[in-house]
Ligand code: NAD
């Protein structure tokens with residue numbers, strides 16, 4: 001098949017491309033390199049089945065393809081809040097452009113949505129039926145509301161134009177290739193521990209997240225794309241940890257001498273998050289297989305190598 005991955009030079013996108021290329025597909029990566037890097041896809045650049053197009057998805061593009069994995073959008077609060085208007089344009093105009101492309105060439109379209117559509121949830125764990133608790137005017141809204149409208153657009157293109165859609169609600173995912181300055185919690189703690197500087201826990205660290213290793217997520221995305229269920233489907237690891245527990249785990253694993261320091265909690269920071277993955281289990285026969293300890297080890301090795309070589 002010929003497959004587009006938007007945001008393919010980013011963290012999740014590049015792991016997805018590795019899987020698609022290894023399966024023998026023809027892959028076109030669309031990326032504007034906002035948070036992505038050529039290094040992530042370097043090994044495919046000379047491959048005859050691979051094509052890299054530097055392109056901003058807020059502009060339309062014409063291509064002939066069978067499937068579109070639509071991942072392009074900054075995912076870390078630091079990056080999506082840097083230029084919030086651009087984040088909204090990427091989610092709204094970008095998703096509209098990619099759905100328009102899917103409609104024209106009759107390609108199947110998968111949206112990488114997010115657990116952030118649930119906002120600061122008052123239902124726990126979060127099933128797909130839960131409609132969320134999102135602040136429409138806060139500093140996270142450009143991302144949360146952007147993804148909510150991206151879901152709306154996907155379902156309206158499906159109902160109105162018959163576009164074949166899949167919607168994944170992705171929960172916190174981590175692994176090798178996250179940027180050193182990504183700003184998300186796993187990469188921050190690992191980089192801080194490796195550099196021997198204090199791990200920055202925001203608030204008192206009692207807020208929770210559930211962390212999924214990237215290879216598990218990619219397997220879920222591929223199953224969703226090639227299965228018959230539209231979704232939305234939660235994809236994430238239901239093992240839930242407080243942020244303080246995560247900091248202590250990484251401290252023990254990497255550098256017991258590194259301190260933990262407490263900083264202000266950002267506005268609208270969700271207090272708890274855990275996916276209900278009943279749908280993914282029954283519809284996709286999918287559940288994560290890599291425990292946090294193992295995934296962290298693999299991630300630490302990758303960061304250690306990069307930091308030692310930089
Ligand atoms: P990332 O920032 O590493 O990757 C995003 C990629 O999109 C980058 O390569 C970036 O350059 C590209 N991009 C951004 N704006 C663009 C634009 N206007 N035009 C073209 N390319 C653009 O983030 P990630 O963690 O790999 O996330 C990938 C997708 O998965 C995102 O849509 C994100 O919302 C979703 N997601 C990720 C997580 C997670 O924990 N990693 C959780 C929920 C949802």
Ligand code: UDP
Pocket residue numbers: 076077172183184185186188189200201202203207209243265266269270
């Ligand atoms: N966080 C933290 N220290 C950091 C970075 C993040 O304590 O250096 C916290 C953050 O406040 C949030 C959690 O870790 O409660 C997850 O943050 P992240 O940015 O990784 O993802 P999201 O908030 O989007 O789930």
